[in-house]
Amino acid sequence: AFLCGDDAISRAVLEKSLPRLKVISKYGIGLDKIDIPATQEFKVPVLFTPGVNHTTVAEHTFGLLFAISKHIVTTAAAARQGEWLRLTGHEIFEKTIGIVGLGRIGKEVAIRAKAFGMEVIACDPYWDEDFAAAHGIGRRASVNEVLTDSDVVSLHCFLSDETRGLICRATLETMRRGVIILNCARGEIVETADLAEALHSGRIGGYGADVLDQEPPPQDHPLLSAPNCVITPHIGSRTYESVPRQAMKSLTNLINVLNGEGDFYCANGVR
Structure with missing residues (x-):
């Protein structure tokens, strides 16, 4: 075995x-x-x-969201260096979070998002209408609709031929300017070079991920030096x-x- x-x-x-x-x-x-x-x-x-780990991963997802939206990593690091860097962040209250993949983890993210006063939309090929109705989740017919209608996009889908490279230059251009993208699924769901370019240009507001397309990454991995990018070493399920x-x-x-x-x-x- x-x-x-x-x-x-x-x-x-x-x-x-x-x-x-x-x-x-x-x-x-x-x-x-x-x-x-x-x-x-x-x-x-x-x-x-x-x-067994859906609660843990959902909590980690929000850790990444707060780290980016409140500049927690950047300002905490600056404070340690003696710099009182008072950056202005964003609330998540009344923002729209789009969940790609409303399985066990996606559902836990949705529950927490509603508790924070967020509008939740989602798509999933195996839609749970009872859960969606009970928690006030708006269904979107396609992934593209979720991407275009969201202030925050949270990826909770399996890696497959259909989802590999889902977040790429073409889809990034359809998303709201300043969108925050969260990835606690698989690194290969995003095209790394396209995402790094969008971060450097300011096209997207931030990227928080617990996964990369190379694990562990080389020192010159594009996302490790990209602005407004928080990467954790695949620890989202480790508590x-x-x-x-x-x-x-x-x-x-x-x-x-x-x-x-x-x-x-x-x-x-x-x-």
């Missing part, structure tokens, strides 16, 4: 591991580093742990509360499959 985090499980890895490999248990929910079609072909179940939940669920999934028990979360439909 494999118990993996963000390890790359390619077709080549799978082929070398067969026939001994019986199951892959993912510590987390992102599956983009695993060759899912190959696991289906080889009849290897891929397990994952939905529902003393969530880490034990993820570990326990990934191990429980693995043990249950090996014991022939049915209580586990399968991501690739192989049982």
Whole structure:
């Protein structure tokens, strides 16, 4: 069995591991580093742990939003250097936040946004009308509508062929000037060069991300030197509360499959 985090499980890895490999248990929910079609072909179940870190990631999303909208990182660093840099920030009250992907994490972000008095719009291919109605969330028919109608865009979608490079020069040009973009999903959802250019030009107000297209990034990564950009090292799901939940669920999934028990979360439909 494999118990993996963000390890790359390619077709080549799978082929070398067969026939001994019986199951892959993912510590987390992102599956983009695993060759899912190959696991289906080889009849290897891929397990994952939905529902264990959504609160933690949603909280981190707002940490990034406040860091940018209130200039917290910049002014705190200046104060440490003896400079009393009193920059003017923005309220988030009555601003529109657009959520791309209204799954578990997106829903937690929506709940917190409403508590802060924000207008919430969203899109998701698996729309939960009951949740949206209960929390006053406006549905948009497409991602592009969310991008154009938002003061803050928060990305909570899976990385796929459809979402790779979603935030690029073309979509950035349709967004409101000064928009803040938050990414606690996957770094490859944005085109790094286009985003860095938009930050340097002032076209967008800021970018807060817990993920990059290269992790760890090289020292000359364009976003590390871009203005109004806050990057954290993929720690959004790492809290003393969530880490034990993820570990326990990934191990429980693995043990249950090996014991022939049915209580586990399968991501690739192989049982």
